[in-house]
Amino acid sequence: MFIGSNIKGLMKILIKLLLSILVVMLITFLGIEQLSGDVADIIAGTEGDAQQIRNQMGLNQSVVSRFFWWVNAVAQGNFGNSLIFEVPVIDIVNERILISAPIALFAFLISISLGLLLGIISVVSNNSFWNNIIILMISFPVVWLSLLFIMIFSLSLNILPSGGIGMWKHYLMPCLALGISQAGVFARYVRVGLLEIQNSDFIHFYQVVGFSKVHVLLKYGLPAISGSLLSIIGLQIGFLFTGIVVVEHIFAMPGIGDLLYQAILKRDVFLAGYIVMKSALFIILINSIVDFIAYIITPSLRKGYNA
Amino acid sequence: MHKIYKYIIIMFFISMLVGALLPSQYYNDMDMLNRSASVSVNHLFGTDFLGRDIFFRMIRGSYNVGIIGISSILISLLIGGFLALLMSRKKTNWRYVVSGGIDILFVFPKVLVALILVAIFGPSIQIAIISIGIFFIPVFYRVIYLSSRSVWQSDFVASARLSGLSKYQIMFVHIIPNIYHIILAQCTIQFAIAIVSEAGLGYLGLSVDSSEPTWGSMMLDVQNSWFIDPYFAIPVGVAMVLTTFSFIKYSERIKNDNSR
Numbered sequence: 001m002f003i004g005s006n007i008k009g010l011m012k013i014l015i016k017l018l019l020s021i022l023v024v025m026l027i028t029f030l031g032i033e034q035l036s037g038d039v040a041d042i043i044a045g046t047e048g049d050a051q052q053i054r055n056q057m058g059l060n061q062s063v064v065s066r067f068f069w070w071v072n073a074v075a076q077g078n079f080g081n082s083l084i085f086e087v088p089v090i091d092i093v094n095e096r097i098l099i100s101a102p103i104a105l106f107a108f109l110i111s112i113s114l115g116l117l118l119g120i121i122s123v124v125s126n127n128s129f130w131n132n133i134i135i136l137m138i139s140f141p142v143v144w145l146s147l148l149f150i151m152i153f154s155l156s157l158n159i160l161p162s163g164g165i166g167m168w169k170h171y172l173m174p175c176l177a178l179g180i181s182q183a184g185v186f187a188r189y190v191r192v193g194l195l196e197i198q199n200s201d202f203i204h205f206y207q208v209v210g211f212s213k214v215h216v217l218l219k220y221g222l223p224a225i226s227g228s229l230l231s232i233i234g235l236q237i238g239f240l241f242t243g244i245v246v247v248e249h250i251f252a253m254p255g256i257g258d259l260l261y262q263a264i265l266k267r268d269v270f271l272a273g274y275i276v277m278k279s280a281l282f283i284i285l286i287n288s289i290v291d292f293i294a295y296i297i298t299p300s301l302r303k304g305y306n307a
Numbered sequence: 308m309h310k311i312y313k314y315i316i317i318m319f320f321i322s323m324l325v326g327a328l329l330p331s332q333y334y335n336d337m338d339m340l341n342r343s344a345s346v347s348v349n350h351l352f353g354t355d356f357l358g359r360d361i362f363f364r365m366i367r368g369s370y371n372v373g374i375i376g377i378s379s380i381l382i383s384l385l386i387g388g389f390l391a392l393l394m395s396r397k398k399t400n401w402r403y404v405v406s407g408g409i410d411i412l413f414v415f416p417k418v419l420v421a422l423i424l425v426a427i428f429g430p431s432i433q434i435a436i437i438s439i440g441i442f443f444i445p446v447f448y449r450v451i452y453l454s455s456r457s458v459w460q461s462d463f464v465a466s467a468r469l470s471g472l473s474k475y476q477i478m479f480v481h482i483i484p485n486i487y488h489i490i491l492a493q494c495t496i497q498f499a500i501a502i503v504s505e506a507g508l509g510y511l512g513l514s515v516d517s518s519e520p521t522w523g524s525m526m527l528d529v530q531n532s533w534f535i536d537p538y539f540a541i542p543v544g545v546a547m548v549l550t551t552f553s554f555i556k557y558s559e560r561i562k563n564d565n566s567r
Contacts, residue, residue: 012407016407016410016411019411023411024415027415138503138551138555139499139503139551139552140548141506141507142506143507143510143526144506144543144544144547147544151540234414235413238413242418242507245418245422246418249510250530260422261422261511264425264426265426267426272422272426279419280414283414283416284414
C-alpha cells in the first residue's frame with residue numbers, strides 16, 4: 001500500500017494533527033482562564049464566602065502554576081469536578097454522550113446518502129429542477145427546518161413528540177432536520193465535482209467506447225473525485241457539531257451540545273473546557289483519519305505529483 | 308426567472324436601508340392589547356407574544372443580518388484573501404505553515420468560537436461577526452489561492468515583473484482584476500451562508516443582545532410562545548429561505564456568465 005508513497009505527505013498529516021492538538025489545548029486553557037475569574041463569586045452567591053471558596057479550589061494561585069497543574073492533571077486523565085454537578089466531568093459527559101451519539105450518527109448517514117443521491121441525480125438528469133432542490137436544502141437553516149417540523153408533525157398532526165428523549169420517535173425529527181440541512185451542502189460538493197470531471201478526457205473516452213453516461217459517472221467519475229469528497233466529509237463532522245448544539249436546544253434533548261451550552265452560560269469552566277477539548281480533538285482526529293484515507297486512495301497525492 | 312432573484316436581492320438591500328433608519332419604537336414597542344395578533348392593517352404580519360410588530364422586527368432584523376453578513380465577509384476576505392494572494396505567488400515553506408493554520412481554523416466549529424466569546428464578553432453583534440468571519444477565512448483562502456495560482460504563472464505577470472512592478476503592484480493591477488468575478492461569486496454565496504449561520508447563532512442567543520432583533524433571534528422568540536402562537540415564525544422563515552436561495556442562485560449566475 002505504501003510502496004512508492006512520499007513520506008513528506010504523511011509527515012504533513014501527522015504534524016498537522018500534533019499542531020492542532022496543541023492549539024486546542026491552548027485555546028481551552030485560555031478560555032478556562034478567562035472564564036474562571038469570578039466563578040467563586042457565582043458559587044458563593046450573596047451569602048457564601050468567596051475568598052474561602054477561592055482558597056479551597058486553588059483559584060488564587062498564579063496563572064503559570066495553574067497551567068502546569070492543569071496540563072499535568074489532563075495528562076493523567078483527571079479533568080476536575082463539574083462546578084454545578086459536583087461530580088467528575090468525565091462521568092457527566094459519558095452519560096450525556098449516549099444521547100448525542102445516535103443523533104450525530106443518523107444525521108450523518110442521512111446527509112451523506114441523501115447528498116450523494118441528490119448530487120448524482122442532479123448531474124445525470126441535467127435539468128435545473130434538482131439543482132434548485134439542492135439549493136433549497138442549503139437555504140433552510142436547521143433551526144427553521146426543525147421549527148417547521150414541530151409545527152407540522154407535533155402541533156398540527158400531533159403524531160410526533162416535540163421534544164425530550166426516550167423512544168425512537170423522539171429522534172426522528174432531530175435526525176431528519178439535521179441530516180437534510182447537511183445533505184444540501186454535501187450534494188452541492190458532489191454536483192460541482194461531477195460537473196467538473198464530466199468534461200475530462202477519460203470520461204469522454206468511456207462514453208465514446210459506448211458506456212452510458214450514468215454508468216461512466218458512477219463507475220469512473222465518482223472514484224476519481226472520492227478523495228476530495230472524503231475531505232469534505234471530514235469537514236461535515238465539524239458542521240454537524242454546530243448543528244447538534246442547535247438541534248438539542250430546540251428539541252430539549254439533554255445531550256452533549258445542550259450540556260456545553262448550559263456549562264458555558266453557567267460558567268462551569270471545567271465541564272465546558274472538557275467538552276470543548278474532547279469535541280475539538282474528536283473532530284481533528286476524524287479529519288486526520290479522513291485525510292489519511294484520502295491520501296491512500298488518491299494516487300496523485302500518494303506519489304506527490306502535485307505536492 | 309433570473310429576474311426574480313435579482314428583485315429579491317434588491318428588496319433585501321432596500322429593507323436593510325429602511326431598517327437602518329427605523330426608529331426603535333417601531334420594532335421594540337409592545338402593543339399589550341394585541342399580543343399574538345394575526346395579520347391586520349395595523350400589524351402587517353401580526354404581532355409576537357409580547358405584542359411587538361413582526362413586520363418591523365423583520366425589517367430591522369434584515370439590517371442586523373445584513374451587517375453581520377457584510378462585515379464577516381469583509382473581515383475574512385481581507386485576511387484570507389491577502390494571505391492567499393501572498394502564498395500563491397511562490398512555493399515557499401511558509402505556505403505549509405499558513406495552510407496548516409487555515410485547516411485548523413476550518414475544523415474548529417464556529418459555535419464553539421461563538422460560545423467561548425459570548426461567555427467572555429457577553430452577546431453582541433460583534434461576536435456573531437467574528438465567529439462567522441473566522442469560519443469564512445479558510446473558504447476565501449482556498450478559493451482565492453486556487454484561482455490566483457495560475458494567474459501568477461501567466462506571461463503578462465512575468466512581463467510586468469520584468470518591467471519593474473513590485474509584487475503588491477502586480478497583485479492589485481493584474482491578479483485581483485483577473486479573479487474578480489470568482490471573488491464576487493464567492494462573496495455572494497458566503498452572504499447566503501452567513502444568513503443561515505446567523506439563524507443558528509441567533510437562535511442560541513449568541514448574536515445580539517435582547518434589544519435588537521435578528522432573523523435568528525426571532526426564531527428564539529418562537530420557543531417562548533410555543534403554545535400561544537408558533538406560526539409567527541413563518542414570515543421570518545420564508546424571508547430567510549427566499550433571500551438565501553436568491554443569493555445562491557445569483558452567485559451561480561455570476562459564475563456561469565463569466566465562464567462562457
